[in-house]
Amino acid sequence: MEIHIKLAFKRNHFKEANKMISKEKIESCLKTKILGRKIHYYQVLSSTNKLAKNLALHGASEGTLVIAEKQTEGKGRLNRKWFSPNGGLWFSIILKPKIKTFEASKLTFPISLAIAETIRKTFNLNVEIKWPNDILINNRKVCGILTESVTKEKKLKFVVVGIGLNVNINLKEFPENLRCSATTLKEELKRNVKLEHLLCELLFQIEREYELFLNEDFRKILERWKNFASFLGKRIKILMNGKLYEGIAEDVDNEGKLVVKFLDGTVRNFVAGELKYNLI
Numbered sequence: 001m002e003i004h005i006k007l008a009f010k011r012n013h014f015k016e017a018n019k020m021i022s023k024e025k026i027e028s029c030l031k032t033k034i035l036g037r038k039i040h041y042y043q044v045l046s047s048t049n050k051l052a053k054n055l056a057l058h059g060a061s062e063g064t065l066v067i068a069e070k071q072t073e074g075k076g077r078l079n080r081k082w083f084s085p086n087g088g089l090w091f092s093i094i095l096k097p098k099i100k101t102f103e104a105s106k107l108t109f110p111i112s113l114a115i116a117e118t119i120r121k122t123f124n125l126n127v128e129i130k131w132p133n134d135i136l137i138n139n140r141k142v143c144g145i146l147t148e149s150v151t152k153e154k155k156l157k158f159v160v161v162g163i164g165l166n167v168n169i170n171l172k173e174f175p176e177n178l179r180c181s182a183t184t185l186k187e188e189l190k191r192n193v194k195l196e197h198l199l200c201e202l203l204f205q206i207e208r209e210y211e212l213f214l215n216e217d218f219r220k221i222l223e224r225w226k227n228f229a230s231f232l233g234k235r236i237k238i239l240m241n242g243k244l245y246e247g248i249a250e251d252v253d254n255e256g257k258l259v260v261k262f263l264d265g266t267v268r269n270f271v272a273g274e275l276k277y278n279l280i
């Protein structure tokens, strides 16, 4: 009997020791009105976006947060994989903005702005945003955002915003092919960061920018966003549908499209694509 109790205690103790995020700590530091007011926490999950989408399809409310300490099938855009070991912040938020379906892609801007501002303000790090959805430090990706919209009869039902932020992870844990292009807050700061506090701060800033976005302040958001967009004015390459274009990144227009001026003087606005600019 005593042995059983001791073993159970050891198992629980081991489980707790493995936990880096506490749901209770998140709840106690939250400063938001809607974001994170309902939390689904997992130690291991396939993908927080996948579960959040499912929950939203079954009626989960706006602001619902899904967070996992580790993802086994973390998703990037276009079916790419997102490396999500212990030590990162991997989470998704359900949003139900009353906007037109085509405007949902604009949400990436207030979200990325909120993340960049939080990292800069909290850690005094030199953060950049790479159009459309990457957050970089010293040209290396520290955070990615995956926005997935679900529509019904052409109307926007909900949006799941998935955020992957590399926090307390050593670069040497990353797969070799990512070690040159990725970074983590631990790598930049040479110390660990309290995950719950950072999450609470992020949710607070995201909610603020989201409210501004809903109040049709997109242009103002974009102006502030451009302060982090150091690719503007640079020579860039952009890969879209398997074709590589080269030119100057002139601007991001009021729809969030990237305006590229080609070497022959013609201009094209890109809705999507893979931007490369530090390689030239």
Ligand code: BT5
Pocket: 046, 047, 048, 049, 050, 071, 073, 074, 075, 076, 077, 078, 080, 081, 082, 083, 084, 089, 090, 091, 092, 133, 134, 141, 142, 143, 144, 145, 146, 162, 163, 164, 165, 166, 178, 181, 182, 183
């Ligand atoms: C993204 O895609 O950047 C969006 C990533 C979103 C991840 C979050 S985590 C919580 C939520 N649940 C999910 O399942 N997903 C979201 P994309 O722009 O396609 O970038 C993907 C590419 O980034 C990969 O092909 C790799 O080259 C690189 N990559 C993968 N894992 C990375 C990591 N942890 N840090 C930096 N780069 C990474």
